[in-house]
Amino acid sequence: MIAAFYLISVVLIVSAVLAVSLRNLIYCTLCASVVFISSAALFFLLKADFIGVVQILIYVGAVATLLLFAVMLTKNLVSRQYYVGQKRKWSYGIFTASAVLWVLIGSIRSQTNLAELVTADHQxxxxxxxxxxxxxxxxxxxxxxxxxxxxxxxxxxxxxxxxxxxx
Amino acid sequence: MTIPLSHYLAVSAALFSIGLFGALTRRSAIIVLIGIEIMMNAANLNLIAFWRYSDGTRATGQLFTFFGITIAAAEVAVGLAIVISVYRLFQSTNVNEISDMKK
Structure with missing residues (x-):
């Protein structure tokens, strides 16, 4: 159970990083569907079976297919210029994303009463x-x-x- | 021993930041949409985690996630229609080259 959570989380984070950083748009879309499937797996771990099934149906079945069709219809398989603007803009993106991550992690760490919450045995x-x-x-x-x-x-x-x- | 709630929240925060990075920096409008979808997924993960760690007799957390997924599907359908329409006009999906309302 615990090992499954950490394994799925690692797959989730790595495929999310690949989905926004690969050069070929087809590979980006496939990595995005790995993100959607592994977050559905986290929903199953959290005992939200119905939402997990809905996630697979809608995200993997419809959204990923739609994204693949859009990539193929626009003939834009490998983007010529990779990032917006120059390298400086790219580092602005890294800075903003890590600032948001820092604020979020800080606010999670400051809530000490989160550790007292336990999962109720409900179905x-x-x-x-x-x-x-x-x-x-x-x-x-x-x-x-x-x-x-x-x-x-x-x-x-x-x-x-x-x-x-x-x- | 179970997984504490803060670990789920940390995974969700990391996922949100990665999606934000993709939406801010990539040039292709399709990848910007994928970044937004990843951010919505992170929010849904947060909702389900909080539902699981509440007393959970009511279905509110799961149903909010359900409506969130519905809205994400509507958003991506309209967004990709706009991308295809813009591609027809500009022969490109790079957000830098699409700066005029009309061509």
């Missing part, structure tokens, strides 16, 4: 999850479905090729 079934979703969370559920419809229509309209007005 949330999918049945109770569905009941909760359709009673207390009915409004967010409907808003999410409306959002998905709007996103689908918007995606089609934006990516649709405009008709030539010549004929």
């Amino acid at each position: 949330l079934s999918v049945v109770s999850l569905g009941k909760e979703m359709l009673t207390a969370f009915l409004l967010p559920f409907e808003v999410a479905s409306l959002l998905l419809t709007a996103a689908m229509i918007g995606g089609i309209v934006i990516a649709l090729e405009e008709k030539k007005k010549s004929s």
Whole structure:
């Protein structure tokens, strides 16, 4: 259990670093799907089985496929210029990211009462999850479905090729 | 012996910073989107970890993550449609070359 957590975490961090730093965009997308699968594995470790399955279905099944299609449609397999601007901008990115990491780790370390929290021995079934979703969370559920419809229509309209007005 | 909550939070913080670095520095708009997705994944991991270490009789933590994943899927669909549309106009997905609203 403990060994599995550290193994998955190492895979997660290494593949995330590769996903944002490799030169070939196809490899970046494949590393991103490794990130999504290993965070689904962490969800399974945290006993959130339904969310893990949803993560694999949506992220690996839909988002990674969509990213691969976008990379292939734009014929931009190897980006000619790697980073934004010069080397100096690159070091700005490193600086900002490590500053954010420093603040986050510092705030986690300052919360000493986190160590007192233990995992309760509970199992949330999918049945109770569905009941909760359709009673207390009915409004967010409907808003999410409306959002998905709007996103689908918007995606089609934006990516649709405009008709030539010549004929 | 179980894993303390702070280890999950540390992994999630590292994942967030890596995603932020990718979104800030890479030139390809697709990698910027991948960085944003990694950051949303880190937030979801945080929510699930806090749900697991709470008393957890209610499903609130899991359902927030569920809606977060839904919003991430909608965001990436529209984002990639914009990338493809911009590529058709500029023949490029490099964010540095796309500085005009119209061509």
